[in-house]
Every structure is written in structure tokens, then in C-alpha cells.
Amino acid sequence: xxxxxxxxxxxxxxxxxxxxxxxxxxxxxxxxxxxxxxxxxxxxxxxxxxxxxxxxxxxxxxxxxxxxxxxxxxxxxxxxxxxxxxxxxxxxxxxxxxxxxxxxxxxxxxxxxxxxxxxxxxxxxxxxxxxxxxxxxxxxxxxxxxxxxxxxxxxxxxxxxxxxxxxxxxxxxxxxxxxxxxxxxxxxxxxxxxxxxxxxxxxxxxxxxxxxxxxxxxxxxxxxxxxxxxxxxxxxxxxxxxxxxxxxxxxxxxxxxxxxxxxxxxxxxxxxxxxxxxxxxxxxxxxxxxxxxxxxxxxxxxxxxxxxxxxxxxxxxxxxxxxxxxxxxxxxxxxxxxxxxxxxxxxxxxxxxxxxxxxxxxxxxxxxxxxxxxxxxxxxxxxxxxxxxxxxxxxxxxxxxxxxxxxxxxxxxxxxxxxxxxxxxxxxxxxxxxxx
Amino acid sequence: xxxxxxxxxxxxxxxxxxxxxxxxxxxxxxxxxxxxxxxxxxxxxxxxxxxxxxxxxxxxxxxxxxxxxxxxxxxxxxxxxxxxxxxxxxxxxxxxxxxxxxxxxxxxxxxxxxxxxxxxxxxxxxxxxxxxxxxxxxxxxxxxxxxxxxxxxxxxxxxxxxxxxxxxxxxxxxxxxxxxxxxxxxxxxxxxxxxxxxxxxxxxxxxxxxxxxxxxxxxxxxxxxxxxxxxxxxxxxxxxxxxxxxxxxxxxxxxxxxxxxxxxxxxxxxxxxxxxxxxxxxxxxxxxxxxxxxxxxxxxxxxxxxxxxxxxxxxxxxxxxxxxxxxxxxxxxxxxxxxxxxxxxxxxxxxxxxxxxxxxxxxxxxxxxxxxxxxxxxxxxxxxxxxxxxxxxxxxxxxxxxxxxxxxxxxxxxxxxxxxxxxxxxxxxxxxxxxx
Numbered sequence: 116x117x118x119x120x121x122x123x124x125x126x127x128x129x130x131x132x133x134x135x136x137x138x139x140x141x142x143x144x145x146x147x148x149x150x151x152x153x154x155x156x157x158x159x160x161x162x163x164x165x166x167x168x169x170x171x172x173x174x175x176x177x178x179x180x181x182x183x184x185x186x187x188x189x190x191x192x193x194x195x196x197x198x199x200x201x202x203x204x205x206x207x208x209x210x211x212x213x214x215x216x217x218x219x220x221x222x223x224x225x226x227x228x229x230x231x232x233x234x235x236x237x238x239x240x241x242x243x244x245x246x247x248x249x250x251x252x253x254x255x256x257x258x259x260x261x262x263x264x265x266x267x268x269x270x271x272x273x274x275x276x277x278x279x280x281x282x283x284x285x286x287x288x289x290x291x292x293x294x295x296x297x298x299x300x301x302x303x304x305x306x307x308x309x310x311x312x313x314x315x316x317x318x319x320x321x322x323x324x325x326x327x328x329x330x331x332x333x334x335x336x337x338x339x340x341x342x343x344x345x346x347x348x349x350x351x352x353x354x355x356x357x358x359x360x361x362x363x364x365x366x367x368x369x370x371x372x373x374x375x376x377x378x379x380x381x382x383x384x385x386x387x388x389x390x391x392x393x394x395x396x397x398x399x400x401x402x403x404x405x406x407x408x409x410x411x412x413x414x415x416x417x418x419x420x421x422x423x424x425x426x427x428x429x430x431x432x433x434x435x436x437x438x439x440x441x442x443x444x445x446x447x448x449x450x451x452x453x454x455x456x457x458x459x460x461x462x463x464x465x466x467x468x469x470x471x472x473x474x475x476x477x478x479x480x481x482x483x484x485x486x487x488x489x490x491x492x493x494x495x496x497x498x499x500x501x502x503x504x505x506x507x508x509x510x511x512x513x514x515x516x517x518x519x520x521x522x523x524x525x526x527x528x529x530x531x532x533x534x535x536x537x538x539x540x541x542x543x544x545x546x547x548x549x550x551x
Numbered sequence: 552x553x554x555x556x557x558x559x560x561x562x563x564x565x566x567x568x569x570x571x572x573x574x575x576x577x578x579x580x581x582x583x584x585x586x587x588x589x590x591x592x593x594x595x596x597x598x599x600x601x602x603x604x605x606x607x608x609x610x611x612x613x614x615x616x617x618x619x620x621x622x623x624x625x626x627x628x629x630x631x632x633x634x635x636x637x638x639x640x641x642x643x644x645x646x647x648x649x650x651x652x653x654x655x656x657x658x659x660x661x662x663x664x665x666x667x668x669x670x671x672x673x674x675x676x677x678x679x680x681x682x683x684x685x686x687x688x689x690x691x692x693x694x695x696x697x698x699x700x701x702x703x704x705x706x707x708x709x710x711x712x713x714x715x716x717x718x719x720x721x722x723x724x725x726x727x728x729x730x731x732x733x734x735x736x737x738x739x740x741x742x743x744x745x746x747x748x749x750x751x752x753x754x755x756x757x758x759x760x761x762x763x764x765x766x767x768x769x770x771x772x773x774x775x776x777x778x779x780x781x782x783x784x785x786x787x788x789x790x791x792x793x794x795x796x797x798x799x800x801x802x803x804x805x806x807x808x809x810x811x812x813x814x815x816x817x818x819x820x821x822x823x824x825x826x827x828x829x830x831x832x833x834x835x836x837x838x839x840x841x842x843x844x845x846x847x848x849x850x851x852x853x854x855x856x857x858x859x860x861x862x863x864x865x866x867x868x869x870x871x872x873x874x875x876x877x878x879x880x881x882x883x884x885x886x887x888x889x890x891x892x893x894x895x896x897x898x899x900x901x902x903x904x905x906x907x908x909x910x911x912x913x914x915x916x917x918x919x920x921x922x923x924x925x926x927x928x929x930x931x932x933x934x935x936x937x938x939x940x941x942x943x944x945x946x947x948x949x950x951x952x953x954x955x956x957x958x959x960x961x962x963x964x965x966x967x968x969x970x971x972x973x974x975x976x977x978x979x980x981x982x983x984x985x986x987x
Contacts, residue, residue, distance in 0.1 A: 121694060135846070139700060141809075141845065143700070143702075146702075146811065147700060149767070150700070154911060158629055200861070245697060251846070251848060252694035252700075252847075252850060253692075253696075253697035253850070256693065256696060256697055257689035257692065258690075260868060260871070260872055261681060261689035261692055261865065261868040262864065263586045263867070263868050263870055263871035263872065264575060264579070264691075264864065264866075264867020264868050264870060264871050265864040265867060265868065266579075266910075267577075273875060316934075318668075331585070375579075375582065382662070393853060396829065396832045408689070408859060409860075409862060409864075410571070410575065410685060410686075410860045410867070411602060411687035411854060411855065411860075411862055411864035411865070412854065412858075412861050413853075413854060413855070413857045414687065414852075414853065415851070415852075415913045416850075416854040417829060417849075417850065417852075417853065418847060418848065418849060418850035418851065419847065419848045419849070422848075424845075424846045424847075424848070425846060425848050427697065427846055428700065428701040428844060428846030428847035429697065429847070431699070431700020431701065431846070432696060432697040432700050432701065433698035434698050434700060435696070436699065437694055444879075444880040449795050461956050500723075
């Protein structure tokens with residue numbers, strides 16, 4: 116059951132996360148050994164260059180530029196380099212040699228997950244990735260193991276801390292998008308080039324991983340419909356507030372139709388979330404994943420989605436799990452090879468929408484717009500008309516239409532038709548409504 | 552890796568949870584087999600009497616009153632009977648025969664956990680209990696596995712749905728305790744005799760389990776300081792609201808001193824929680840567990856803490872895990888045999904307090920009270936005096952003193968001394984403040 120032969124861990128990468136993983140292993144040898152049942156030894160750290168500036172607590176003699184030798188001598192390989200290559204090749208090498216692999220690499224998993232999971236399966240090796248989605252928050256293990264006897268119906272995730280920080284700043288301080296992004300950069304929450312966050316690419320990678328996991332279906336990054344927050348205005352955020360909503364960038368993965376025989380929709384987009392929904396309370400750069408399962412009902416997992424120490428915590432949890440299994444034999448739950456659910460194209464997704472229009476402020480326009488919307492098979496839930504109260508009688512009113520659940524294709528056609536009406540001056544915004 | 556010999560599951564108990572576990576196994580054979588790698592067969596259901604009223608979907612021929620024969624022929628034994636005996640004896644029998652055991656029995660684990668875990672260890676058998684704490688919420692597995700490479704500093708849990716429902720009703724509808732308990736009974740959230748919930752016994756059992764898990768230390772039910780909500784008045788709840796707090800019954804488990812070499816305090820009591828804390832948003836009968844870990848930072852797990860289907864979801868997740876391990880060999884993380892941390896006696900616990908007093912409404916009383924509090928080594932954070940504005944000059948004022956963190960013994964002595972002062976008419980309430 117336990118032994119004294121140390122389990123050798125090879126660490127690939129020594130950036131923000133890698134440094135904390137290394138320090139976590141070096142600082143807690145007794146705790147880790149107690150959890151695993153054998154000593155854990157940090158065999159070495161692969162770095163691209165030896166002379167970069169590093170935390171002085173990282174022993175220099177552990178650094179190596181020879182990844183292959185390091186991997187070939189390891190029981191557990193931890194990949195925290197990020198990027199596609201050489202991470203992919205090194206992970207495949209580790210798996211082929213039968214080493215267990217722990218990775219935090221969401222981009223690689225979203226793009227090349229099937230290849231990696233097949234390699235792990237062929238080698239009978241573990242491949243864990245708790246840190247790849249929502250940082251410190253245990254979400255991969257709960258979905259994969261705790262809900263293994265249940266059916267997930269829907270996941271709504273705030274999985275990108277940068278955009279949540281930005282939207283929260285817009286909501287609480289009335290900033291516009293550019294100002295809020297600048298603040299996020301000053302706080303270190305956003306990169307100099309914030310595109311991957313702001314345009315939803317990062318969230319889309321996590322959506323693909325979560326959907327694959329929850330629905331036992333291989334969902335590729337290209338299956339994920341993606342819309343970032345760059346079109347969200349201060350006015351949208353303020354309008355949302357006055358109607359009892361907050362705007363959040365959500366990763367959505369859901370089954371349409373029977374929970375065991377439907378189709379799945381996977382998408383990332385800004386959405387209106389009611390104030391009363393647990394996700395609405397997620398502030399700043401925090402992440403949260405809301406899961407609706409048939410048996411369990413609603414669940415939410417909340418915490419820090421990024422940062423060196425939080426991410427390292429998730430990585431170390433996986434290291435203990437795989438080391439433990441390596442020592443005692445046995446395998447974790449395998450990635451499913453089912454292709455249970457067909458993935459719907461974006462236009463087939465079904466959501467509620469809120470469409471805001473600037474219209475001529477005169478009688479009859481509301482009825483005209485409502486008729487066109489209904490003609491496209493979209494059912495209206497509520498309509499709210501706000502007059503601009505301008506002095507001149509040819510003023511503009513704002514019309515906010517909230518629909519019942521509608522297919523995206525129908526809604527798009529309805530909006531196009533509405534935009535063509537003479538008294539409609541402008542489509543101000545089209546936002547989905549989730550969690551209502 | 553997979554086989555066609557079915558894994559035989561013996562179910563002990565066919566109440567609300569047992570029925571849903573049985574239906575979950577019977578209804579999803581293909582899904583479960585895919586997760587496990589072999590078919591799962593419900594071998595039988597132990598019931599005390601065959602002729603009780605039951606869900607018609609439960610096949611009568613699966614019922615048996617012979618628990619021993621059922622257990623002796625099973626690979627996995629699921630105990631959802633509740634109570635201490637015969638659950639304890641049957642679980643020990645199952646473990647002794649090498650069967651894996653899944654239980655939802657918090658009372659038994661809190662009282663007899665060490666005996667059960669030793670038996671599991673001796674037999675090399677798995678003993679899982681995700682459903683025993685916070686129902687459907689994955690919390691046992693995340694603490695045990697995901698945080699295995701981290702250090703938990705504090706757990707604050709809303710782990711009893713009945714009392715959360717009651718306190719929420721008091722806060723939102725201004726009900727007094729008795730009215731709110733009656734409503735909880737009408738909604739089916741409280742038993743006819745609500746003592747176990749209202750007086751915190753149920754929460755204390757869960758606190759002992761969570762503390763044992765988080766701190767790798769055997770915490771017995773008798774180590775848990777317990778105070779229920781029966782002394783909480785409608786006025787306390789209203790006062791909390793006006794000061795930006797809600798009152799929640801919390802299970803608290805925390806390390807005082809160094810995170811790897813301190814002492815632990817485990818307790819259940821009503822507490823003032825700031826409105827801005829994630830736990831403050833937990834409404835109705837929902838549960839949530841807030842965890843502060845050194846690396847991961849703050850985490851929260853939210854969901855339904857009771858009910859047949861939610862609890863069955865957690866049980867089935869454990870069944871898949873143990874069945875999977877049984878098939879592929881290997882063991883899960885064992886319960887730690889460390890006795891890492893000494894458990895502090897209740898009087899040594901350190902918290903912030905809010906003490907409300909009715910005092911004579913005349914100058915100098917505040918200073919007199921503050922002096923006595925300080926003399927007992929308790930440091931005051933804020934004082935709030937509210938005059939009753941009565942017509943007569945000998946009126947009463949309310950004094951609310953919020954302290955900095957203080958040892959419970961010091962606070963109790965300070966309150967006793969304050970109560971003895973001539974101008975102090977009454978100690979209205981003493982509440983702890985958590986999450987601030």
C-alpha cells in the first residue's frame with residue numbers, strides 16, 4: 116500500500132504556475148508523502164533557457180533544457196508550459212512511456228484533446244487536467260466523478276476572470292469597456308493584448324473541455340459558437356441593471372431534448388443574468404461554474420480562476436491523485452469514447468433574447484414590430500417601451516423585447532426583418548438571457 | 552480494463568434516498584456501464600419489512616429482509632438506512648468481506664467513523680460518503696482529492712437546509728422562529744420534531760466529518776462545540792439586516808496558528824455573515840460550503856443539501872467510483888491516520904463577537920461598559936449606541952459592541968462582568984461574526 120521509493124515528478128515549465136507547483140512540492144514533502152503513500156520527488160524542471168530571472172527559492176540544479184531525458188526518467192509529468200508545441204509532443208512522449216500526465220493547458224486540450232486522451236488510453240496512463248478549467252475551482256473532478264451517476268442538463272460558466280472583472284467594473288463604476296480593460300491590465304488581470312480574453316477565445320476553449328466532460332462527447336473548439344464582450348457598451352450594462360440583470364460572459368453547454376438522447380449546444384457569449392441567480396453575485400476576477408443535473412439539481416462551484424498559487428493548488432491535487440494511483444495500481448475514470456450527442460450548429464441553439472431597438476416615438480410602432488417578430492415564429496415574453504421625452508414630436512423611443520426561448524436562426528431572421536422597418540432607427544443591442 | 556461480469560450492488564434501505572438510488576441504477580444501465588466499464592447489477596434491496604408502501608417502480612422481487620446474505624454476495628454495498636444500528640454492523644460485515652461501501656450516514660460517520668475507516672483500511676476496501684455532507688454538493692471528493700496538495704485553513708458551511716430555510720424566512724418575511732419552523736414543516740423541510748436540525752446536532756455531525764477530512768485529524772462529534780438557532784429572535788435577524796448582515800447557522804472548522812502546525816477549532820453556531828460574503832446569498836433550503844485554502848484561496852460549493860434525488864446523485868457518483876476501482880484494481884486516497892492537529896476546547900475558540908445590551912440611556916455608560924470589556928483583554932472594533940428616544944428620561948438605549956477576534960473564554964468573562972454593571976439592564980444577544 117505504501118513504499119519508500121520516491122515517485123519522480125518532472126515539471127515542464129517554470130513560469131508563474133510552474134514556480135508555485137515546484138515550491139508546493141519542495142515545501143510540503145511530508146504532507147504530500149502522507150497523502151500519496153510514498154515520497155514525491157521533484158526530479159527536474161524543464162525550461163527553455165537556464166538564465167531567465169526566477170524565484171530564488173527554485174534550486175538551480177533542478178533546471179534543465181533537456182525535456183526528453185527528464186520525461187524519460189519520470190513517473191509523473193506535469194505540463195504547465197502552455198501553448199501547443201512543444202507541450203503536445205512532450206505530453207505524447209510521456210504518455211507513450213507510461214508516465215502519468217497532469218496538465219493545465221486548456222488551449223492544447225481544446226484543440227488536441229482527442230489525440231491526447233487516445234494516447235493516454237492506449238498506454239493505460241492517467242491524464243488529468245483540473246487546472247485547465249477555472250483554475251483552483253474543483254470542477255473537472257466533480258463533473259467527471261461526483262456526477263458520474265447523474266445526467267448533466269446544462270452548464271453556465273463564468274470561466275474567464277478578465278472579462279468578469281471588466282464587466283463588473285462597468286457595472287459597479289459605470290466605466291466603458293476600454294476604461295475597464297485598461298484597469299484590468301493595470302491590476303494584472305489582462306494581457307497587453309487582451310484579445311484572447313475579451314473576444315471569448317479563452318472561454319471557448321474551456322467551454323469545449325467542460326462540454327466534452329459533461330456530455331461524454333468530443334466537442335472541438337470549432338464546435339463552440341463564440342462571441343466576446345467587445346460589443347457590450349456602458350449603456351447595455353446600465354440598462355441591464357435597471358431591469359434587474361447583470362451582463363456576464365458565459366460559457367454555455369446544454370442538452371436540448373431528452374437528457375440522454377438529445378443534441379448539445381456549446382457557446383460563449385455575453386448574457387443577461389437575473390440579479391437573483393447565484394452567478395450574478397460572482398464579482399471581480401472570480402470564476403464560477405453553475406451546473407444543472409437531473410438528479411443533483413442546481414450546483415455551483417466558485418473560486419479563483421487564475422493565478423499562480425490557485426492554479427498550482429489544482430495541479431498538485433491532480434499530482435497526488437495520479438501518484439496515488441500509480442502506487443496502488445488502478446486507473447481513474449477514463450475519458451469516454453462515447454459520442455453520445457450530436458453537436459448543434461450555432462444557428463440551431465435555443466435561448467431567450469432581449470432585443471433593444473431605437474424606434475420612432477409614435478403610436479403603432481410597437482404593434483408593427485411585434486407582428487414582424489411573431490411572423491418569424493418568435494414568441495414575445497415582455498415588451499418595454501421607453502419614450503425619450505424629447506421636445507420635438509419626431510423623437511425616438513427605446514423598445515426592449517424579451518422573447519421566449521427561440522432558435523437563434525429564427526431570432527436573427529426576425530431582427531433582420533425588424534431592422535428593415537421604416538420606423539426602426541437602429542438595433543441597439545441583441546443579448547441572450549440565461550439563468551432566468 | 553472492462554468486463555462483462557456485472558458488479559453486484561447491494562442496497563441497504565429503501566426510503567426516500569434508497570428508492571432514488573435503486574431507480575437510478577435500474578433506469579440507466581447503459582450509462583452506468585459506460586462510466587464503470589462493466590454492467591452494474593442491483594442485486595437486492597434490504598428492507599425491514601416487505602409490505603411497506605413503496606414506489607411501484609421498485610421490483611418486488613429485489614426486496615429482501617435477509618441483509619447478511621445480500622451483503623455476502625455483493626461487490627458494492629450501499630447503506631442508506633440511516634441510524635447507528637444495524638447500519639454499523641452491516642457496514643462492518645461488508646468491509647470485512649472486502650466489499651466496497653458507499654454510505655450517506657452522517658450520524659454513523661460522526662460517531663463511529665474511526666472504527667469504520669480502520670475496518671476499510673484493514674480490508675483494503677473503499678468506504679465513500681459524499682452524500683453524508685451537504686447532499687448533492689460534491690464537497691467530500693474536492694476536499695479529499697482536489698485539495699490534497701493544498702492546506703485548508705478554514706471551512707464555513709451552511710450544511711443544514713432546514714435551519715437555513717428558517718433563518719431565510721425570518722429575514723425575508725419577518726417571521727419569528729416558531730412561525731418559520733412551522734412553515735419549514737409544512738414545506739417538508741423540517742421533521743415533526745425539529746430538534747436535530749434546530750439545535751444544530753445535524754450540522755455538528757457534518758462539521759465533524761468535514762473537519763476530519765480537511766485537517767487529516769480525527770474529530771469526534773464530542774469535539775464539536777454546538778449551539779443551535781433556538782435563541783435567535785426576529786429582532787436579532789432584523790438588527791443584523793440593518794447592519795448589513797444575515798444570520799446563518801454555520802459549521803466552522805479552522806486552524807488557529809500555523810496552517811501545518813496549529814490547533815483546530817470545530818463548532819456549530821449561528822453567526823452574523825456580511826451581506827457581501829458569498830454565503831450570505833445562499834437562500835431557502837440550499838446548502839453551501841465555503842473553503843479557504845492556502846493555495847487555492849476562497850472556494851465555495853453550492854447546491855441542494857437534502858432530498859431523495861440530490862442525495863441519490865451523490866451516492867451514485869460514489870458507486871461509479873468504487874465500482875470502477877474494483878474493476879481496475881487500485882485504491883482511492885485512504886482516510887488519513889495522522890492526528891495532525893490537537894482539537895481546541897470550545898472556550899479556546901477565537902472569533903469576533905457582537906454583543907447587544909440594553910443599557911440605561913444616560914451619559915457615561917458606554918465608557919463604563921467599554922472599560923470592563925477592555926479589562927478582560929477583549930479588543931473592541933466598533934460600538935453602536937441607539938437611543939430608544941422614550942418619553943421618560945430614564946429610558947433604555949441599545950449598545951451593540953463588535954469585538955476584534957477574541958478567545959471565547961475571555962468574551963464570556965467580559966459579558967458576565969458587563970451583565971453585572973448597574974446601568975446594564977439586559978444582555979440582548981451574543982452572536983459570533985464570521986466571514987468578515
